[in-house]
Amino acid sequence: MDPIEAEFERLRSVYAEQGMTKTVGFGERPAVVSVDLVKGFTDPRAPMGLQSFGDVVAPSRRVLDAARVAGAMVVLVGSAYDPEFREAGAWERKVTHAGLVHGSDGIAFDDGLGQVPGDDVVYKRYPSSFFGTDLQSRLVSRGIDTVIVTGAATSGCVRATAVDAVQYGFRVAVVEDAVGDRERLPHLASLFDMETKYADVVSSDAVIEYLQGLAGR
Secondary structure, eight states: OOHHHHHHHHHHHHHHHTTOOOOOOOOSSEEEEEESOBHHHHOTTSTTOOHHHHTTHHHHHHHHHHHHHHTOEEEEEEEOBOTTOGGGTTHHHHSOOTTOBTTSGGGSBOGGGOOOTTSEEEEESSSSSSTTSSHHHHHHHTTOOEEEEEEEOIIIIIHHHHHHHHHTTOEEEEEEEEEEOSSHHHHHHHHHHHHHHTOEEEOHHHHHHHHHHHHHO
């Protein structure tokens, strides 16, 4: 175990003493929410694109396909803005949203996700997939009790989505090998933060096994 992972293990034991590493578990009606795996992020040639974002497309696809087979809700969430980025508000002052303009190829979902007509599609303007969108009402109308999150970036829109999901009363699971970030340290720190406060951090294999169990029923 490298020093960074060892330090997180030490911290995990400290947090556990305060009851902050409990497992919530899956519910009965899940939705898989895939965050920001659009070409503007997954294509390294795009202004905001990185290979580390593209690397989580394949594991996300495995989870999405398992959900589709099980008849579970699938939501593909992207980001899109007007050409002047007024829709990004004050956030544009902090980070660029280049390449994510309405109607551009950058806001199209990565082909590797295998999008099908039955997938729900949501476009957001801020970090959380819930803020300023109708995602909550869509989930509630379908009786969803569990939100399973994949996508990018772990420390940004994935984390914001997970926090809002638990605040809206959903069980939350973040798929560890199906989320990615710009660098390893913010990725690991954010996974630790979510695991100890807001969500279960689980493997894609565990999620797929759970979804296959739903399909069997």
